[in-house]
Amino acid sequence: xxxxxxxxxxxxxxxxxxxxxxxxxxxxxxxxIKPHTVLIQEGESCRSAQILLSGFACCxxxxxxxxxxxxxxxxxxxxxxxxxxxxxxxxxxxxxxTPCIGATIDRExxxxxxxxxxxxxxxxxxxxLDERRLLCEWLMNVGQRPAPQRxxxxxxxxxxxxxxxxxxxxxxxxxxxxxxxxxxxxxxxHVHVNRVLxxxxxxxxxxxxxxxxxxxxxxRLKRFADSCxxxxxRPAA
Amino acid sequence: xxxxxxxxxxxxxxxxxxxxxxxxxxxxxxxxIKPHTVLIQEGESCRSAQILLSGFACCxxxxxxxxxxxxxxxxxxxxxxxxxxxxxxxxxxxxxxTPCIGATIDRExxxxxxxxxxxxxxxxxxxxLDERRLLCEWLMNVGQRPAPQRxxxxxxxxxxxxxxxxxxxxxxxxxxxxxxxxxxxxxxxHVHVNRVLxxxxxxxxxxxxxxxxxxxxxxRLKRFADSCxxxxxRPAA
DNA sequence: CGATCGGTTGATCGGTCTCAATGCAGGTGG
DNA sequence: CCACCTGCATTGAGACCGATCAACCGATCG
Numbered sequence: 001x002x003x004x005x006x007x008x009x010x011x012x013x014x015x016x017x018x019x020x021x022x023x024x025x026x027x028x029x030x031x032x033i034k035p036h037t038v039l040i041q042e043g044e045s046c047r048s049a050q051i052l053l054s055g056f057a058c059c060x061x062x063x064x065x066x067x068x069x070x071x072x073x074x075x076x077x078x079x080x081x082x083x084x085x086x087x088x089x090x091x092x093x094x095x096x097x098t099p100c101i102g103a104t105i106d107r108e109x110x111x112x113x114x115x116x117x118x119x120x121x122x123x124x125x126x127x128x129l130d131e132r133r134l135l136c137e138w139l140m141n142v143g144q145r146p147a148p149q150r151x152x153x154x155x156x157x158x159x160x161x162x163x164x165x166x167x168x169x170x171x172x173x174x175x176x177x178x179x180x181x182x183x184x185x186x187x188x189x190h191v192h193v194n195r196v197l198x199x200x201x202x203x204x205x206x207x208x209x210x211x212x213x214x215x216x217x218x219x220r221l222k223r224f225a226d227s228c229x230x231x232x233x234r235p236a237a
Numbered sequence: 238x239x240x241x242x243x244x245x246x247x248x249x250x251x252x253x254x255x256x257x258x259x260x261x262x263x264x265x266x267x268x269x270i271k272p273h274t275v276l277i278q279e280g281e282s283c284r285s286a287q288i289l290l291s292g293f294a295c296c297x298x299x300x301x302x303x304x305x306x307x308x309x310x311x312x313x314x315x316x317x318x319x320x321x322x323x324x325x326x327x328x329x330x331x332x333x334x335t336p337c338i339g340a341t342i343d344r345e346x347x348x349x350x351x352x353x354x355x356x357x358x359x360x361x362x363x364x365x366l367d368e369r370r371l372l373c374e375w376l377m378n379v380g381q382r383p384a385p386q387r388x389x390x391x392x393x394x395x396x397x398x399x400x401x402x403x404x405x406x407x408x409x410x411x412x413x414x415x416x417x418x419x420x421x422x423x424x425x426x427h428v429h430v431n432r433v434l435x436x437x438x439x440x441x442x443x444x445x446x447x448x449x450x451x452x453x454x455x456x457r458l459k460r461f462a463d464s465c466x467x468x469x470x471r472p473a474a
Numbered sequence: 475c476g477a478t479c480g481g482t483t484g485a486t487c488g489g490t491c492t493c494a495a496t497g498c499a500g501g502t503g504g
Numbered sequence: 505c506c507a508c509c510t511g512c513a514t515t516g517a518g519a520c521c522g523a524t525c526a527a528c529c530g531a532t533c534g
Contacts, residue, residue: 013322061373061374061377063377063381063382063463064463064464064465065464065465066381066382066465067381068381069376069377069380069381071373071376071377083362083365083366084358084359084362085250085359085362085363085366086359088366091369091370091373092373115355118352121321122321122322122323125320125321125322126322128320128365128366128369129320129322129325129365131369132328132365132368132369132372133328135369135372135373135376136298136308136328136329136372137298138376139306139308139372139375139376139379140298140300140306140308142376142379142380142424143306143379143423143424144300144303144304144305144306144424145300145303146489146490147489147490178511178512178513179512179513179514180512186380187379187380187381188490188491189490189491189492190512190513191490191491191492191493191514191515192489192490192491194513194514194515195490195514195515198514226300226301227301227302228301228302228303230489383521383522384521384522415479415480415481416480416481417480425522425523426522426523426524427480427481428482428483428522428523428524428525429521429522429523431481431482431483432482432483432522435482
């Protein structure tokens with residue numbers, strides 16, 4: 001059974017046995033990383049790709065004095081720097097949120113994979129394009145949605161992503177994020193995120209207890225996120 | 238002299254004469270496109286790449302009933318769909334803003350270029366990664382900056398991008414965007430964009446007349462965008 | 475000449491931020 | 505074992521930024 005990373009790549013683009021073998025070989029050398037470890041610093045050049053096999057990480061940019069903007073989450077199976085070409089200056093910092101298990105692949109190996117393994121190259125393209133898709137979604141999220149819908153969308157997205165890697169149990173997920181993290185993602189204050197979460201809970205859209213979130217009806221949550229209801233609508237009756 | 242597109246690619250990643258020849262060949266068959274023409278529809282599958290040689294276009298997503306979010310601008314030399322792999326469902330719509338001159342390259346040709354012209358492949362990677370970089374910037378822009386800084390940032394970015402393709406004259410640019418376009422980019426109302434523009438003008442940060450914008454001091458504009466001044470600061474005295 | 479589109483301005487409303495205080499849990503050192 | 509501290513969640517009060525609504529203007533165009 002290949003690891004999460006290889007499975008996820010195989011999901012978004014067809015891979016053959018030898019592709020899988022080659023990738024598995026590269027991700028077999030793992031390391032354990034402590035929470036809140038900075039793996040990549042915005043602005044510094046980054047020579048390798050990072051594969052996340054377990055745990056939670058996030059990517060963020062800082063605005064001089066002001067707050068940080070989280071621009072992406074990395075969950076098990078995700079990777080950073082899976083693109084061809086020479087080393088680039090990092091667009092954002094990458095930091096672990098929880099303890100993580102990761103693997104590192106250097107740029108030469110990435111380039112070699114892209115050059116000699118067309119199916120792997122495709123899967124790399126797909127994964128970069130998927131990142132771009134999420135960035136567009138997030139941009140629309142913070143640009144167009146009011147706070148409750150914004151938070152609802154984020155929770156829904158994370159739930160769906162974690163579902164594909166079997167990190168949900170039924171309708172509940174473990175989200176190791178603080179309300180401050182959510183705030184920095186949604187472009188809101190953590191105080192307001194708190195109120196919004198409770199209003200979502202009150203309207204039976206979600207439920208939570210500690211870091212565990214329960215989504216009773218993912219479709220309804222999504223529908224709400226896309227609606228312009230000026231207030232989380234109560235369940236009928 | 239190669240066209241804008243080829244020059245821009247050559248700028249971000251080294252190309253040889255035969256690469257340039259091959260690309261120039263592909264962009265030589267141009268077409269004229271009317272303003273407000275939808276080239277790609279969000280959600281529809283898109284089989285070709287579009288090169289923009291002249292004119293202005295924008296990419297946007299729609300939120301059900303609510304407004305649109307512009308997620309990118311395309312200026313001369315930019316392209317859409319410059320990535321490997323099979324046709325994908327479009328993440329956003331692409332529509333011309335002004336009359337444009339464009340060229341179309343089909344997916345098979347793109348894949349062939351990526352496979353047989355390593356330097357071209359690199360430049361394609363770079364351009365996709367540059368798009369991603371801008372998306373992150375925009376996300377931080379709407380997520381973290383107050384309205385005046387947000388608009389200032391956008392104007393600065395567009396000025397810089399247009400400068401690299403020689404579409405500025407000294408410190409002035411022609412921006413064929415309505416205030417509504419800027420609003421949909423910044424996640425603000427067009428009324429507020431109007432007020433902010435005037436306050437930027439009043440504080441001598443920018444000047445404008447019709448669609449022509451003058452940036453007296455690009456560095457100062459950028460500095461202001463990155464600051465947390467609660468109000469556009471007047472020039473000393 | 476009316477119609478349309480984009481820009482401008484004023485008044486008002488409300489969503490969200492900020493500030494501040496409190497509570498609660500886990501960890502650490504005495 | 506207790507005192508303390510730190511990080512996170514929670515709650516209230518008040519201020520403010522930016523949205524909305526509405527009206528008007530000017531230019532362009534058929």
